Amino acid sequence: xxxxxxxxxxxxxxxxxxxxxxxxxxxxxxxxxxxxxxxxxxxxxxxxxxxxxxxxxxxxxxxxxxxxxxxxxxxxxxxxxxxxxxxxxxxxxxxxxxxxxxxxxxxxxxxxxxxxxxxxxxxxxxxxxxxxxxxxxxxxxxxxxxxxxxxxxxxxxxxxxxxxxxxxxxxxxxxxxxxxxxxxxxxxxxxxxxxxxxxxxxxxxxxxxxxxxxxxxxxxxxxxxxxxxxxxxxxxxxxxxxxxxxxxxxxxxxxxxxxxxxxxxxxxxxxxxxxxxxxxxxxxxxxxxxxxxxxxxxxxxxxxxxxxxxxxxxxxxxxxxxxxxxxxxxxxxxxxxxxxxxxxxxxxxxxxxxx
Amino acid sequence: xxxxxxxxxxxxxxxxxxxxxxxxxxxxxxxxxxxxxxxxxxxxxxxxxxxxxxxxxxxxxxxxxxxxxxxxxxxxxxxxxxxxxxxxxxxxxxxxxxxxxxxxxxxxxxxxxxxxxxxxxxxxxxxxxxxxxxxxxxxxxxxxxxxxxxxxxxxxxx
Numbered sequence: 224x225x226x227x228x229x230x231x232x233x234x235x236x237x238x239x240x241x242x243x244x245x246x247x248x249x250x251x252x253x254x255x256x257x258x259x260x261x262x263x264x265x266x267x268x269x270x271x272x273x274x275x276x277x278x279x280x281x282x283x284x285x286x287x288x289x290x291x292x293x294x295x296x297x298x299x300x301x302x303x304x305x306x307x308x309x310x311x312x313x314x315x316x317x318x319x320x321x322x323x324x325x326x327x328x329x330x331x332x333x334x335x336x337x338x339x340x341x342x343x344x345x346x347x348x349x350x351x352x353x354x355x356x357x358x359x360x361x362x363x364x365x366x367x368x369x370x371x372x373x374x375x376x377x378x379x380x381x382x383x384x385x386x387x388x389x390x391x392x393x394x395x396x397x398x399x400x401x402x403x404x405x406x407x408x409x410x411x412x413x414x415x416x417x418x419x420x421x422x423x424x425x426x427x428x429x430x431x432x433x434x435x436x437x438x439x440x441x442x443x444x445x446x447x448x449x450x451x452x453x454x455x456x457x458x459x460x461x462x463x464x465x466x467x468x469x470x471x472x473x474x475x476x477x478x479x480x481x482x483x484x485x486x487x488x489x490x491x492x493x494x495x496x497x498x499x500x501x502x503x504x505x506x507x508x509x510x511x512x513x514x515x516x517x518x519x520x521x522x523x524x525x526x527x528x529x530x531x532x533x534x535x536x537x538x539x540x541x542x543x544x545x546x547x548x549x550x551x552x553x554x555x556x557x558x559x560x561x562x563x564x565x566x567x568x569x570x571x572x573x574x575x576x577x578x
Numbered sequence: 579x580x581x582x583x584x585x586x587x588x589x590x591x592x593x594x595x596x597x598x599x600x601x602x603x604x605x606x607x608x609x610x611x612x613x614x615x616x617x618x619x620x621x622x623x624x625x626x627x628x629x630x631x632x633x634x635x636x637x638x639x640x641x642x643x644x645x646x647x648x649x650x651x652x653x654x655x656x657x658x659x660x661x662x663x664x665x666x667x668x669x670x671x672x673x674x675x676x677x678x679x680x681x682x683x684x685x686x687x688x689x690x691x692x693x694x695x696x697x698x699x700x701x702x703x704x705x706x707x708x709x710x711x712x713x714x715x716x717x718x719x720x721x722x723x724x725x726x727x728x729x730x731x732x733x734x735x736x
Contacts, residue, residue: 251707408697410611410635416706424710432697432712434611435637436668440718468637471675478674503580509633512701518617521625524633525581530641
């Protein structure tokens with residue numbers, strides 16, 4: 224990759240026996256990392272939403288690697304038992320993100336390695352190799368998305384795609400394409416304002432922040448050429464879940480005849496979007512900001528964290544693992560198939576879950 | 579909270595006259611960024627009238643409609659032209675999404691401020707880097723063709 228990797232593109236790193244997780248609640252004021260020394264602290268970082276989206280995926284996989292690195296004397300059986308305990312803890316942490324699929328992928332790797340003195344070494348090498356592959360595939364997906372954009376385009380995006388939007392912007396800049404971005408602020412967590420607009424600006428892109436309620440206005444005034452969003456979870460038929468507000472944008476894009484592109488991780492586990500569980504979060508997340516109440520104490524709020532975009536509203540799925548020149552293909556049912564031989568596991572299922 | 583029963587959705591700041599015939603037990607109130615008049619002004623008025631407000635963010639309207647939780651949408655104009663209503667930005671989203679989900683939409687007289695407000699702050703606190711360009715249009719035009727016949731009748735009266 225010729226571009227400098229945005230800080231949110233790979234927000235977790237493992238050094239020796241310490242895991243460093245970017246505290247995304249502090250961005251953009253500060254870029255600070257939480258030090259994690261065991262899987263319980265990693266689970267806590269997920270539950271308290273210090274990390275989100277792709278960071279959650281990395282936290283899970285790195286937590287297994289961390290524990291495997293520490294377990295120098297463990298037998299293959301002991302290590303597999305420990306892995307099952309870790310999987311259980313992550314699976315119970317939050318609902319919409321497909322933790323079971325990620326932990327299942329890691330357990331599958333552990334089960335696939337035969338017992339022997341090299342068990343731990345092979346396991347670590349396999350998991351680290353898997354992450355290297357995912358890094359390459361995400362870069363490939365950003366390049367595929369950049370190919371869809373032309374000079375003069377204005378892209379509307381929602382929420383945050385873990386560094387990928389900034390990478391797409393940087394690739395366009397390298398290719399001398401003048402591409403503008405509109406980022407919705409994405410209430411209540413303001414990921415669009417705090418993360419997307421900030422990192423696009425840092426990457427030298429032309430970005431304008433808009434309130435979530437101005438989407439139809441910018442579309443009606445023909446200020447938007449296309450919509451490009453990430454996804455948290457996909458179904459077999461091409462439906463996908465993303466941060467709440469995405470469905471609304473997809474409906475408006477259809478109304479104003481604007482192409483709607485989605486960066487997805489193909490999955491065959493769920494038949495359609497109705498099968499994706501939607502996390503309903505606490506009222507306070509809407510009714511308070513940094514601990515301060517925004518309205519009367521008697522107010523109630525409804526906060527569905529995600530919504531589902533039906534495949535029929537998507538102009539093009541941009542699938543992770545797609546070969547160069549191809550951005551995805553539809554199967555006979557209109558759903559998206561995993562590409563280039565990558566299994567859903569290899570493709571990094573659920574890369575972009577966010578609060 | 580979890581919501582299981584459908585209720586009306588208010589997008590905008592109503593004129594006092596709106597409440598005369600508005601008597602549900604609960605109603606969704608869009609928060610109305612950046613000023614949060616939905617959370618602060620509209621919800622407070624509903625509480626005063628013993629209607630329980632359920633605040634949602636402006637980006638949650640379509641999801642609530644799709645899940646069958648909205649049985650009517652109320653938007654508010656500041657000014658009417660022959661074919662369009664000048665409303666709080668976001669009203670067009672509410673109206674178009676309601677149309678898609680076949681939910682009745684009513685247009686009422688309301689208070690529509692032309693003041694822009696800042697996206698870089700919330701409740702006086704910075705939310706992001708202060709050098710980011712913003713676009714915060716206070717109003718937008720909603721074609722009356724998207725409204726229900728009753729609302730069109732109301733427009734004629736107005």
